[in-house]
Amino acid sequence: MKRSPVELLIFALWGLATVGMLIALYLVFINAPEERVMGAAQRIFYFHVPIAMMTFLSVFVLLAGSVGYLWTRKTAWDNLSRAATETGLVFCSLVLITGPIWAKPAWGVWWTWEARLTTTMLLWLLLVASLMVRSYAENRDLGARLAAIVGIVAAVDVPIIYKAVDWWRGQHPILFKPGAKAPLAPDMQLAFVTCIVVFLIFFTLLIAVRYRLASLEERTTAAMERATVR
Amino acid sequence: MKPVGFFRGTWEIAAKDLRLEWRTFETLSSSFIFSLIVLVIFNFAFGFSTIKELGADRLVPGVIWTVLAFAAVVSVARSMELERRRDTLAALFMAPIDRGALFTGKFLANLIKITILQWVVVVLSAVFFNFDLISIAGPMLLVLFLHGLGLTELGTLFAAVASRVGRGEALLATLLFPTTAPIFISAVKCTASLLEGKGLSGAAGTWLLVTIGFDVLFFLVALATFEFVLEE
Numbered sequence: 001m002k003r004s005p006v007e008l009l010i011f012a013l014w015g016l017a018t019v020g021m022l023i024a025l026y027l028v029f030i031n032a033p034e035e036r037v038m039g040a041a042q043r044i045f046y047f048h049v050p051i052a053m054m055t056f057l058s059v060f061v062l063l064a065g066s067v068g069y070l071w072t073r074k075t076a077w078d079n080l081s082r083a084a085t086e087t088g089l090v091f092c093s094l095v096l097i098t099g100p101i102w103a104k105p106a107w108g109v110w111w112t113w114e115a116r117l118t119t120t121m122l123l124w125l126l127l128v129a130s131l132m133v134r135s136y137a138e139n140r141d142l143g144a145r146l147a148a149i150v151g152i153v154a155a156v157d158v159p160i161i162y163k164a165v166d167w168w169r170g171q172h173p174i175l176f177k178p179g180a181k182a183p184l185a186p187d188m189q190l191a192f193v194t195c196i197v198v199f200l201i202f203f204t205l206l207i208a209v210r211y212r213l214a215s216l217e218e219r220t221t222a223a224m225e226r227a228t229v230r
Numbered sequence: 231m232k233p234v235g236f237f238r239g240t241w242e243i244a245a246k247d248l249r250l251e252w253r254t255f256e257t258l259s260s261s262f263i264f265s266l267i268v269l270v271i272f273n274f275a276f277g278f279s280t281i282k283e284l285g286a287d288r289l290v291p292g293v294i295w296t297v298l299a300f301a302a303v304v305s306v307a308r309s310m311e312l313e314r315r316r317d318t319l320a321a322l323f324m325a326p327i328d329r330g331a332l333f334t335g336k337f338l339a340n341l342i343k344i345t346i347l348q349w350v351v352v353v354l355s356a357v358f359f360n361f362d363l364i365s366i367a368g369p370m371l372l373v374l375f376l377h378g379l380g381l382t383e384l385g386t387l388f389a390a391v392a393s394r395v396g397r398g399e400a401l402l403a404t405l406l407f408p409t410t411a412p413i414f415i416s417a418v419k420c421t422a423s424l425l426e427g428k429g430l431s432g433a434a435g436t437w438l439l440v441t442i443g444f445d446v447l448f449f450l451v452a453l454a455t456f457e458f459v460l461e462e
Contacts, residue, residue, distance in 0.1 A: 070458055122408040129404045136395035146391050149455045150405060153384065156451060157409050160444065164412035167440075168419070 006212050013205035020198035027191040035188075041105040046191050048098040050199035051091050055120070057203065058088030059155050066151035069144060075218055078144040081151055082134070083210035087203065089127040095120055115166035122161055126154040140221075236334070239327040243335025247309060248342060257343055261305040265351045268297045269358055286361035291421035294355050295414055299381070301347055303403050306340050306385040310393035319393075323460040333456035337386045344382050348374045366424045373424065376438060377417040379445045384409050387452040390459040416441045 003011075028046045035042035065081025068074070099117065100110040111117065130150045137143030184192060234242065251257055272293050273281075281289060313319045322332060352370065356363035363370065388405040392398060407414075416437040423434035430438060 070455070118411075122411055125404065125408045129401070129408070132401060132404065133391060133395055136397055136401070138395070142394065145458050145461065146394060149387070149391060149458060152455060153387070153409055153448070153451060156447070157412075160447075161408075161411050164415050164440065168415045 004212075006208055006215075010205065010208050010212065013201055013208060017198065017202045017205050020194070020201055024191070024194050024198045027187075027194050032187045032191040033185055038106050041102055044098050044102045046195045047199075048095065048102060049192070050196045051098065052095045052116075052120070053196065054199050054203040055088055055091040055095055055123070056158070057200075058084045058091060058207075059123070059158055061207065062088060062151045063155035066148035066155070069148045070152075075140075075144070076215070078148070079211050079214035079218070080207075081148060082144075082214055083207045085127055085130050085134075085147070085151070086210055087206045089124070089131065090206070091203065092120060092124045092127060096124060113165075113169060115162060115169055118165045118169075119158065119162040123154070123158055126150070126157075130154065233326040234328065234331075236328040236331050239325075239331030240334040240338060242327070243322070243331060244338035244342075247336065247339030250312070251339070251343060257305050257308045258346060260308065261301045261343075261347055262350060264304050265297050265301040265347065266354065268300060269293070269351075269354060272297075273358065281359065286359050287422060287425035290355055290359050290361060290425060291418040293359070294352060294421060295377075295417045297351050297355075298344075298348055298378075299407065299410075299414065300403075301351065302344055302378075302381050302385055303399050303406060305343055305347060306382065306389040307392065307399045307402050309336065309340055309343075309386075310389040311398060314393045314396075319460055320462060323457075323462065329457045330453055332460060333386065333453050336390075336456075337382060337452070340386050341378065341382045344378050344385075345375065348378055361425060369424055369430050370421075372430070373417065373420045373438070376441050376445065377413050377420075380413040380441060380448060381406075381410055383445065383448045383452045387456055387459070390456065394459055412444055413441060416444075 024046075028043055032043070032046070034040065061084035062081050065077050065079075065084055068077035069081060071077075099120075103112070104110050130147050133150055134143040134147040137146060276284075276289065313322065349371075352363065352374065355361075385402070385406055388402050388409075391405065392401040395401070419437045420430065420434045420441075423430065423432075428434065
């Protein structure tokens with residue numbers, strides 16, 4: 001059977017992600033030195049920050065998918081934005097879980113209403129709301145259209161929310177001080193950059209898998225409808 | 231039949247909604263009673279001593295905008311719920327009218343209802359929490375209007391989204407509150423600045439500019455996307 005380009009991409013990304021994850025684990029837990037002040041807790045930063053980056057990347061994919069769908073009405077765009085919403089939600093949840101684990105030893109509190117945290121929390125709510133709209137809709141087309149609208153508003157709004165919360169709280173005092181005082185040691189830098197690349201591959205893999213799943217669902221539904229008509 | 235232009239269409243739809251409201255006062259009365267209840271609950275939540283200790287300027291901005299946020303949800307949700315219950319959304323969509331006017335008409339009617347509600351809530355808060363409203367009435371009206379604008383724009387859009395999937399206030403609030411977070415931050419800052427007697431200069435002025443930007447941006451976004459909600 002001939003493989004579709006998306007399937008080949010999935011195989012390639014899957015291989016890369018597997019190897020990359022193993023290398024990243026080695027670099028993060030064995031190669032990178034222990035941070036002086038925060039100790040072992042700091043190592044979560046190698047996962048937390050790249051995951052957060054991917055979360056905000058998913059918003060751009062969501063925007064592209066939403067605009068693309070309203071513009072062209074091709075379901076491929078909707079599959080893309082659906083994949084971006086679900087993958088984004090998973091990554092966003094991970095950010096909200098790994099963040100407090102790090103914040104408790106580093107800042108002494110689980111949660112603080114700082115700009116990044118607040119924006120991430122609001123983004124999480126928006127992604128959930130978008131999935132709710134999609135699943136409440138009585139048919140695929142309506143769900144796709146409404147989710148695209150929510151997606152566009154959310155994507156346009158996220159940078160504004162971030163700036164607004166930033167001004168509201170004043171500058172966040174603790175988050176950047178460690179980086180500013182002593183830039184990352186070379187081995188830390190290596191682990192960090194590797195993690196960003198690996199998570200980018202992993203993120204793309206998840207989007208591709210979800211995208212393919214959505215197209216398969218679409219084909220199955222179409223086949224079933226044809227069978228019912230006959 | 232000749233299609234009706236944008237401004238005329240906006241007016242026709244807004245007038246229809248306001249006429250319905252004028253005949254029953256259904257939306258205004260329910261959202262007014264709702265606001266009153268929330269104000270009373272706030273009174274219990276904080277207690278007399280806390281209110282005295284914190285003073286009006288620390289407490290009232292948060293109270294006013296929490297009440298207005300929830301009351302706005304009740305109000306805009308009703309306007310779409312009526313259309314859904316009577317299956318008139320399809321009729322609206324088929325009307326020989328400029329598509330953009332569907333949004334601006336609904337929006338205008340909602341804005342007028344919410345503005346009236348805002349004034350009532352603020353006057354009631356002045357009575358309940360004992361602050362001097364008359365000396366800040368002018369700038370207060372401006373603050374209420376500019377923030378009510380952003381709230382109503384996205385409120386109108388998302389009320390339509392929520393009613394299309396057969397859900398009411400709960401889904402609307404989930405969509406509306408995260409997206410209008412900047413509006414609430416700004417509204418509370420500006421109201422606090424007025425109550426502290428600082429007027430709208432300095433930080434509050436900057437926030438007002440941010441709000442105006444937000445209002446313009448999301449007016450355009452809602453105008454561009456609203457017709458996709460109604461489409462069959």
